Amino acid sequence: MIVRFERNGKQKHGWFVQEENKIRVIEGDIYKRETAKPIMTGLEIEADQVELLTPCTPSKVVCIGVNYKDHALEMGIELPREPLMFLKPSTSVIGPGQEIVYPSLTDNLHYEAELAVVIKKEARHVKAVDADEYILGFTCANDVTARDLQYGDGQWTRAKSFDTFCPLGPVIAPKVDYQNLRITTTVNGEVRQDSNTNQMVFGIPQLVEAISAVMTLLPGDVILTGTPPGVGALQPGDEVAITIEGIGTLTNRVAAR
Structure with missing residues (x-):
């Protein structure tokens, strides 16, 4: 699994070997945008000796609303006829272990567990049948939301775009x-x-087809694919953990305002 980490002031990508709790350091561009392809250096580091960062640095995070049948049933709303898109800015992204800051502008902060898709190469007008060719892998995400702002005036972008409102990680599972x-x-x-x-x-x-028909997806961009039922409130001091089978667990604490 791919990780991004910081050690001795340097940020690098690596391959996480879970059974050994080690990271094999990768040199080069994992998205292969440059001439030099990424290579395994042979250097191994104990995972406990590094700080895990967001596994990618998206230029944008494209989110999909009401995309789980059981969540729509829970909410008592009809299934959408086409994907409902909105955006989170890159400044909302944080990594595993970093704090979600409870803003002073809301009194109703919610978690939303989501499977996140990480884009591998520039994607524009991609057909669904070809979508897998444009996907680097998958990670865990939390679409943190100020619920009172979301439904108060319908400004989803404001409600979901505060700094720290998009935890991602801990790894990218290809x-x-x-x-x-x-x-x-x-x-x-x-x-x-x-x-x-x-x-x-x-x-x-x-989703890849629908989104890429509207906007160009760049290497490292992220698609949040919707949340299942059971969304609810967070309070300062809470620890929220999102686990996705085959990927891992993303854990963050909520910081007091």
Whole structure:
């Protein structure tokens, strides 16, 4: 699995070997935008000796609303006829272990567990059948939301774009069966969300096609694919953990205002 980390003031990518708890250092551009292809250096580092960062640095995060059948049922709303898109800015992105800051402008902060797609190469007008060619891999995401702002005046962008509102990580899994992955959320160890990606209304290939028909996706950009039922409130001091089968667990704490 691909990780991005900092050690001795330098940021690099590596391949995480979970059973050995080691990172094999990668040199070069993992997106292959440059002439030199990424190579394994042979250098291995204990994972405990580095700080894990966001596994990618997206220019934008494209999000999909109401994309789980069981979530739509929970909310009592009709399934959308086409993907509902909105954006989070790059400044909302934080990594594993970093704090989600509870803004003073909201009194109702919510978590939303999501499977995130990381784009490998520039994607424009991609057909669903070709979508996998443009995907580097998958990671865990938390679409943190100021729920009172979202429904107060319908400004989804404001409600979802505060700094620290898009935790990503801890790794990018290049190959998973994204059509059938268990996805769960715990808050302080209590299970709050528990579903499966097979509940998605629009599958990942459909999302890549729909989004790339509107905007060009760049290497490292991220698609958040929607959240299952069970969304709920967070309080300062809470620890929220999102686990996706075959990928891992993304854990963040909520900082007081």
